[in-house]
Amino acid sequence: MDIASVGALEILDSRGTPTLKVTVCLHDGTKASATVPSGASTGEHEAVELRDHDKNRYGGKGVLKAVAAVNTTIAARLAGMDVTRQEEVDRVLIEADDTPNKSRLGANAILGTSMAVARVAAMARRVPLYQYLGGMEAVRLPVPMMNILNGGKHADNSLDFQEFMIMPVGAPSFAEALRWGVETFHALKSILHARGYSTAVGDEGGFAPNLKHNREAPDLIMQAITAAGYQPGRQIALALDPAASSFYRENKYHLDKSGEGVKTSDEMCQLYAAWLDQYPIVSLEDGLDENDWDGFKAQTAALGHRVQIVGDDIYVTNTRFIARGIREHSTNAVLIKLNQIGTVTETIEAVRMCKQAGWKWIISHRSGETEDAFLADFAVAMGGGQIKTGSACRSERIAKYNRLLEIEAELGSAAEFRNPLAV
Ligand code: PGA
Ligand code: ZN
Numbered sequence: 001m002d003i004a005s006v007g008a009l010e011i012l013d014s015r016g017t018p019t020l021k022v023t024v025c026l027h028d029g030t031k032a033s034a035t036v037p038s039g040a041s042t043g044e045h046e047a048v049e050l051r052d053h054d055k056n057r058y059g060g061k062g063v064l065k066a067v068a069a070v071n072t073t074i075a076a077r078l079a080g081m082d083v084t085r086q087e088e089v090d091r092v093l094i095e096a097d098d099t100p101n102k103s104r105l106g107a108n109a110i111l112g113t114s115m116a117v118a119r120v121a122a123m124a125r126r127v128p129l130y131q132y133l134g135g136m137e138a139v140r141l142p143v144p145m146m147n148i149l150n151g152g153k154h155a156d157n158s159l160d161f162q163e164f165m166i167m168p169v170g171a172p173s174f175a176e177a178l179r180w181g182v183e184t185f186h187a188l189k190s191i192l193h194a195r196g197y198s199t200a201v202g203d204e205g206g207f208a209p210n211l212k213h214n215r216e217a218p219d220l221i222m223q224a225i226t227a228a229g230y231q232p233g234r235q236i237a238l239a240l241d242p243a244a245s246s247f248y249r250e251n252k253y254h255l256d257k258s259g260e261g262v263k264t265s266d267e268m269c270q271l272y273a274a275w276l277d278q279y280p281i282v283s284l285e286d287g288l289d290e291n292d293w294d295g296f297k298a299q300t301a302a303l304g305h306r307v308q309i310v311g312d313d314i315y316v317t318n319t320r321f322i323a324r325g326i327r328e329h330s331t332n333a334v335l336i337k338l339n340q341i342g343t344v345t346e347t348i349e350a351v352r353m354c355k356q357a358g359w360k361w362i363i364s365h366r367s368g369e370t371e372d373a374f375l376a377d378f379a380v381a382m383g384g385g386q387i388k389t390g391s392a393c394r395s396e397r398i399a400k401y402n403r404l405l406e407i408e409a410e411l412g413s414a415a416e417f418r419n420p421l422a423v
Contacts, residue, residue: 001026001028001082001083001084001121001124002026002027002080002081002082002083003024003025003026003027003078003079003080003081003082003083003117004025004026004027004079005024005025005075005079006022006023006024006025006070006071006074006075006078006079006113006116007022007023007025007070007071007075008020008021008022008023008066008067008070008071008109008112008113009021009023009067010062010063010064010067011035011370013035013037013038013368013369013370013396014203014368014369014370014394014396015038015203015367015368017038017058017061017368018051018058018061018062018063019035019036019037019038019063019108019368019370020035020036020063020066020067020070020108020109020112021033021034021035021112022034022035022036022070022109022112022113022115022116023116024078024083024113024116024117024119024120025120026083026120026124028124030120030123030124031120032116032119032120032122032123033116033119034112034115034116034118034119034372034374035112035370035371035372036108036111036112036115036339036370037337037338037339037365037366037368037369037370037372038108038339038366038367038368039337039339039340039366039367039368040153040154040203040366040367040368041152041153041154041162041243041245041246041313041367042313043245043290043312043313043314043315043316043340044245044290044291044313044316045101045290045316045318045321046101046107046316046339046340046341047101047102047107047110047111047316047339047340047341047342048101048102048103048106048107049106049107049108049339050063050065050066050069050103050105050106050107050108050109051063051065051066052064052065063106063108065106066105066106066108066109067109069104069105069106069109070109070112070113073096073105074093074096074105074109074110074113077092077093077096078092078093078113078117083117083120083121083124084121084124084125086114086117086118086121086344086345087345089113089114089117090114090343090344090345090346091345093105093110093113093114093343094110094343094346097110102342107339107341107342108339110342110343111338111339111342111343111344114342114343114344114345115338115344115372115374117344118132118133118344119374128377128407128410129374129377129378129381130376130377130378130380130381130407131381132381133344133348133377133378133381133382134380134381134382134383137383138380138381138383139380139411139414139415139416140380140383140384140385140415140416140417140418141173141174141380141385141404141407141408141411141415141416141417142174142363142379142380142384142385142386142387142404142420143167143168143169143171143174143177143385143386143387143417143419143420144167144168144174144177144178144181144387144388144389144401144404145165145166145167145239145283145362145386145387145388146165146166146167146181146185146206146390146391146392147163147164147165147204147205147206147241147388147390147391148164148165148166148181148184148185148188148206148207148221148224148391148392149163149164149188149206149207149208149209149217149220149221150162150163150164150201150202150203150204150205150206150207150208150391151163151164151202151208151214151217151257152242152243152246152247152257153243153246153367154202154203154204154206154208154367155202155203155206155208156208157202157208157209157210157211157257158210158211158212158213158257158258158259159208159211159214159217159257159258160214160242160247160255160256160257160258160260161214161217161240161241161242161243162241162242162243162246163204163206163239163240163241163242163243163285164206164217164218164221164238164240165238165239165240165241165283165388166181166184166221166225166236166237166238166239167236167237167238167239167282167283168180168181168230168235168236169235169236169237169282169419169421169422170231170234170235170236170419171235171417172417173408173415173417174404174405174408174415174417175405175408175409177417178401178404178405180228180230180235180236181236181392182392183228183229183230184221184224184225184228184230184236185224185391185392185393186228186392187224187225187227187228188207188220188221188224189207190227191220191223191224191227192207192209192220197209197210197211198210201391201393201394203367203368204365204367204390204391204394204397205390205391205392205393205394205397206390206391211258213258213260214255214258214260215275218238218275218278218279218281221238222238222279232279232280233280237280237281237282237283237421238279238280238281238282239281239282239283239284239285240272240275240281240283240284240285240287241285241286241310241312241388242284242285242286242287243285243286243312243313244268244286244287244288244289244292245286245289245290245291245313248288248289248292251264252264253265253267253268253288253289265288265289265292265294265295265298266295266298268287268288268295269287269288269295269298269299269302269303272284272287272299272303273302273303276303276306276307281307282307282308282421283307283308283310283333283362283421284303284307284308284309284310285309285310285311285312285335285362286310286311286312286313286314286335287299287309290313290314291314293314293324293328293330296309296311296314296325296330296331297328297329297330300329300330300331300332301329304329304331304332308332308333308360308421309331309332309333310331310333310334310335310360310362311325311330311331311333311334311335312334312335312337312364314330314331315334315335315350316337316340316341317334317335317336317337317338317340317341317346317347317350318340318341318350319346319349319350319353322334322350322353322354323353326353326357326359331359332359332360333354333359333360333361333362334350334354334359334360334361334362335361335362335364335388336350336351336354336361336362336363336364336382337364337365337366338374338375338378339366347378348382351382351384354384360384360386360420360421361382361384361386362384362386362387362388363375363378363379363382363384363386363387363388364387364388364389365388365389365390365397365400369390369396369397370396371395371396371399372399373399373400373402373403375387375389375400376389376399376400376401376403376404376407377403377407379404380404380407384420385417385418385419385420386420387400387404389401
């Protein structure tokens with residue numbers, strides 16, 4: 001199971017922005033590829049996505065330097081290594097880069113390689129990827145958090161908050177949860193259409209209408225849930241990712257897109273508390289800025305018993321920041337994104353840290369994605385029961401849902417599905 005070659009190609013992601021496809025071949029001819037996602041509302045401390053900055057190609061966003069890093073340095077270092085030694089391979093990648101934020105070879109070059117190594121190892125072992133990474137206990141399907149209304153940096157509209165999600169927590173299986181979510185998405189389309197709103201979609205496949213104010217988003221979603229024949233709260237709950245770093249400046253939160261004014265950290269907390277009183281919201285991610293550690297702590301003390309408080313940009317899937325969050329009770333859950341940290345092994349370590357602390361974790365896509373469904377297998381492998389992978393349209397989102405349907409069918413009666421937030 002030794003590596004014969006590693007090679008990369010510059011391809012495009014769902015926004016038409018260049019990314020990498022890395023292919024790993026073994027001596028016996030087995031080969032597999034993986035592609036790398038890319039965020040828009042990125043955290044300040046994320047591992048570095050290496051771009052060419054050559055204005056003559058793709059507005060500077062080409063990734064030929066990262067491709068070259070795979071084809072030269074990485075290929076040379078990994079040649080002959082045993083592909084089933086994921087931790088060792090990832091350590092060699094980290095050492096070859098030798099920077100704290102993977103800026104020399106690029107986290108995109110490193111992650112594409114790390115994922116392709118895992119995939120080809122699973123193939124060589126003749127087991128599905130979720131089982132290769134998660135073992136025989138990897139039988140739990142995640143509840144999808146479906147981002148059906150998009151705002152913030154993901155859409156040119158009037159919404160300050162980035163993601164308004166539905167979570168079919170009451171469904172009996174993943175397939176049913178997905179169906180409930182998809183039917184709600186279609187009901188929302190009809191409602192928006194009837195009110196004369198645009199039904200064009202944003203980066204993650206959610207609708208991106210110019211609503212009159214932020215609250216109209218949950219109001220319309222509640223109507224859509226009911227119109228689709230489901231009970232808001234009991235069957236389908238709501239989740240929010242305001243991605244507040246994107247509207248934070250000079251110690252204040254600026255709700256500019258909707259024109260709802262400027263707020264302090266405390267006032268944002270009060271606003272969320274009022275929303276929790278009014279809507280069946282079960283998860284609140286990045287309600288505050290990534291550097292507002294005091295605010296997060298206060299928010300978790302005030303609301304953490306009522307709702308899952310998720311840290312995304314504040315932790316960037318980095319155990320150094322997650323450890324601080326656990327010490328300071330900053331949140332009670334973590335958003336996990338492979339490309340924020342840059343290797344499969346380090347991502348698994350982040351999940352392990354959450355598990356040990358009794359925290360929850362959510363396996364997440366990026367707003368720029370590809371047709372690669374690695375994430376679906378990864379979510380089942382990590383357990384935890386929650387995945388964030390977009391709305392109910394756009395094939396780069398649906399690819400993950402389709403793969404989860406396949407995994408659930410393959411597991412048959414061994415498959416588990418339950419509400420991760422039930423007390
Ligand atoms: P991003 O958004 O991929 O643009 O960072 C996703 C998120 O904030 O969860
Ligand atoms: Zn987020």
